[in-house]
Every structure is written in C-alpha cells, then in structure tokens.
Amino acid sequence: MNKKRIYLSSPHMGGTELKYVNDAFNTNWVAPLGPNVDAFEHSLADYCGIKHAAALSSGTAAIHLALIILGIKPGDEVIASSFTFSATVNPIVYTGAIPVLIDSEPHTWNMDPDLLEKAIIDRRSWNSGRKVKAIIVVHLYGMPANIERIMEIANKYEIPVIEDAAEALGSKFRGTQVGTFGKAGILSFNGNKIITTSGGGALISNDKEIIDRARFLATQARDKAPHYQHSHIGYNYRMSNVLAGIGLGQMEVIDERVKARRKNFLFYKEHLLKYKGISFLEEPGKSYFSNYWLTTILLDPAETGVTREDLQAALENENIESRPLWKPMHLQPVFSSCPAYVNGTSEELFKNGLCLPSGSNLTDKDRSEIMDVITKTLSNKV
Numbered sequence: 001m002n003k004k005r006i007y008l009s010s011p012h013m014g015g016t017e018l019k020y021v022n023d024a025f026n027t028n029w030v031a032p033l034g035p036n037v038d039a040f041e042h043s044l045a046d047y048c049g050i051k052h053a054a055a056l057s058s059g060t061a062a063i064h065l066a067l068i069i070l071g072i073k074p075g076d077e078v079i080a081s082s083f084t085f086s087a088t089v090n091p092i093v094y095t096g097a098i099p100v101l102i103d104s105e106p107h108t109w110n111m112d113p114d115l116l117e118k119a120i121i122d123r124r125s126w127n128s129g130r131k132v133k134a135i136i137v138v139h140l141y142g143m144p145a146n147i148e149r150i151m152e153i154a155n156k157y158e159i160p161v162i163e164d165a166a167e168a169l170g171s172k173f174r175g176t177q178v179g180t181f182g183k184a185g186i187l188s189f190n191g192n193k194i195i196t197t198s199g200g201g202a203l204i205s206n207d208k209e210i211i212d213r214a215r216f217l218a219t220q221a222r223d224k225a226p227h228y229q230h231s232h233i234g235y236n237y238r239m240s241n242v243l244a245g246i247g248l249g250q251m252e253v254i255d256e257r258v259k260a261r262r263k264n265f266l267f268y269k270e271h272l273l274k275y276k277g278i279s280f281l282e283e284p285g286k287s288y289f290s291n292y293w294l295t296t297i298l299l300d301p302a303e304t305g306v307t308r309e310d311l312q313a314a315l316e317n318e319n320i321e322s323r324p325l326w327k328p329m330h331l332q333p334v335f336s337s338c339p340a341y342v343n344g345t346s347e348e349l350f351k352n353g354l355c356l357p358s359g360s361n362l363t364d365k366d367r368s369e370i371m372d373v374i375t376k377t378l379s380n381k382v
C-alpha cells in the first residue's frame with residue numbers, strides 16, 4: 001500500500017517550535033532546565049488559569065510525583081477511574097499503594113460520582129486499617145468528568161483529588177480549565193496529545209508548596225548544601241529545555257488546535273448521525289466544553305449490522321488508523337486483583353467503541369476519504 005497513512009492523532013507543529021529549539025542550542029541551554037522550561041511553565045499556567053506549573057518528562061511522572069507529594073505510602077488505597085489508559089493507574093503501584101477502580105457514568109464516560117461515594121463508604125466500613133488517601137479522576141478523550149460532584153464528594157470525605165487531564169488541555173467545566181479543580185492536575189505532551197513536546201508532561205496546582213516540592217523531587221532531591229547531600233529519594237523527571245522549546249511553539253497555536261479537533265467531531269457527527277445505531281461521546285450539557293481530543297463513536301451491531309472490528313478493518317484496509325476505546329483497567333490482567341466498583345458501563349463502551357482519526361492536521365480530503373470508507377462499510381451491511 002503506498003497511499004499515505006492517515007493517523008489517529010499525529011504531531012502538528014505550528015511553525016515557531018524550531019526557533020525556540022534553536023534558542024536553546026544557540027545559548028547552550030541543552031539541559032533539563034533553562035529559559036524555555038521557565039517560559040513554557042508560565043505559558044501553561046496562564047492558559048490553564050492556575051498559579052503554578054512544573055514541566056516534567058511525562059504525564060506519568062507527573063502522576064507519580066503528585067502521589068508522592070500527597071504522602072501515598074505502601075498499603076494505602078488510591079481510587080482511580082477504571083476507564084482510562086494504564087498510565088493513570090501504574091504510578092499508584094509505583095508507590096506501593098493499591099488502586100481501587102471506579103467505573104464510568106454513561107453520559108461523560110468518566111468516573112461515576114455515585115459509585116465513587118459508594119466505594120469510599122465501602123472501603124471505610126470494612127477496611128478500618130487502610131484508608132483511601134487520594135482520588136485520581138480522568139477527563140478522558142477530552143471530555144470533562146462531572147468534576148463538581150466529584151469535588152463535593154471528595155471534600156465531604158476529605159480526600160485529595162488529582163485530575164488526570166493528559167487528554168484534556170483546553171477542556172473546560174463551567175468555563176474553567178479541567179485539571180485546576182483538585183489539589184493538583186497533570187498534563188501530557190506525548191506525541192499523540194493535543195499539543196506535544198515529543199514526550200513530556202506537567203504538574204499544575206494553585207499550591208506553591210506542591211509545585212516547589214515537585215521540582216525538588218524531579219531533580220534528584222538535592223538538599224541545600226555545598227556538596228551533594230540527600231535526605232529524600234529523588235527522581236530524574238524534569239523536562240529538557242530543548243523539548244520545552246517545542247512546547248512554547250505549540251502553546252502559540254493551542255486555541256487553533258482545540259478548534260480543529262472540535263471541527264473534526266462536528267464533521268463526523270453531521271455525517272453519521274443519520275445512521276441508526278451510531279452514537280457519539282458528546283458534551284452532556286452547557287457546563288461541559290470538550291477539546292474533543294479524539295472523536296469516539298459507539299456502534300450497535302444489532303442496528304448497524306457492523307461491528308467495531310468490521311469498521312476498524314475497513315479503515316485499516318485503506319491505510320487509515322483507528323483504535324478501540326481503552327480497555328478498562330478492571331479488565332486488565334495486571335490489575336485483575338484490584339478492588340473494583342463496576343456497573344457495566346465501561347465494559348460495554350470497550351466492546352462497541354472506536355476512536356476515529358482526530359488529528360488537528362487532518363485535511364478536508366483526509367476527512368472525506370475517511371467518511372467514504374465509513375459510509376460504504378455501513379451501507380454494505382445494512
């Protein structure tokens with residue numbers, strides 16, 4: 001096949017990234033600190049409407065540091081969304097804590113607040129020695145979780161919240177950027193995210209102590225002393241000043257990137273809503289603003305005559321990448337022994353859901369090619 005591949009979500013440079021990368025080279029700031037890192041952190045904090053940001057080597061590293069800073073210890077329990085990418089949950093295990101997985105609500109696909117409260121009460125009732133020490137709530141595919149209810153519950157039981165906004169830079173709940181409601185939020189700039197530094201992440205918070213602590217731990221936890229002295233276990237989790245240059249360029253076009261992703265979603269919706277048995281993850285109300293990082297559809301094979309696998313295969317046949325929805329963590333072999341509070345929602349989503357190509361760099365031609373394959377597949381089967 002020599003037709004150019006259409007990717008699910010590929011890097012999309014804005015044009016000024018190389019200028020900042022060159023600045024790093026010209027000044028020899030080729031290091032995990034420097035002016036690009038500082039400027040990128042300011043730009044992120046400004047954009048998110050939050051006081052502080054620490055640029056790190058990945059979103060995973062940001063979650064790990066957030067858990068350490070919240071004092072999570074071996075044997076503690078940390079509640080997390082089950083319907084997510086494994087990077088949300090892995091850092092819980094790095095700390096020696098036990099993930100407690102919570103299923104989704106149908107209208108946001110994110111953590112079900114009722115199930116969250118049920119789990120908190122249940123963990124407390126029989127598990128007196130151990131206690132839930134933190135909650136990681138994910139804003140998946142860019143869709144804000146019902147963060148208002150989740151914060152209410154978390155505050156009621158006095159449990160700190162970490163928001164995994166790796167997929168949700170530019171997404172808002174009641175006009176406020178997600179990732180800024182809890183104690184701390186995390187972002188990712190992996191190659192497939194809405195903006196990228198090739199690889200990277202950030203921890204954001206209004207609490208200066210948290211961010212200062214993150215910077216300290218991320219640079220090997222060096223005490224203030226003339227020699228190398230350490231009173232804590234440290235990590236090497238800072239972002240390179242070269243990569244922060246890419247991030248600075250990307251921040252100049254973030255608004256355009258959000259617009260383009262939302263345009264993809266509207267395009268798919270307009271063309272596919274007429275088909276019975278196809279539905280979308282859509283903003284469930286005016287409070288929700290999604291960056292639509294990925295456009296995701298559900299196929300009801302009884303109505304469409306087409307399974308998720310059929311459609312994925314038809315797209316792949318034309319060199320177009322698509323991807324099943326995340327397999328919930330409570331169904332993953334590696335987390336099968338973790339306590340889980342489930343209602344069947346995420347399992348159903350996983351069975352019938354597909355992520356469609358959603359890059360901000362898709363052309364009109366790409367989109368119409370994709371739509372041709374989808375409509376052909378649907379028409380042939382009905």
Ligand SMILES: *Cc1c(COP(=O)(O)O)cnc(C)c1O
Binds near residue numbers: 140
């Ligand atoms: C990408 C992603 C992460 C991890 O980010 P990295 O920068 O790749 O480590 C965490 N959570 C979710 C939901 C993600 O999509």
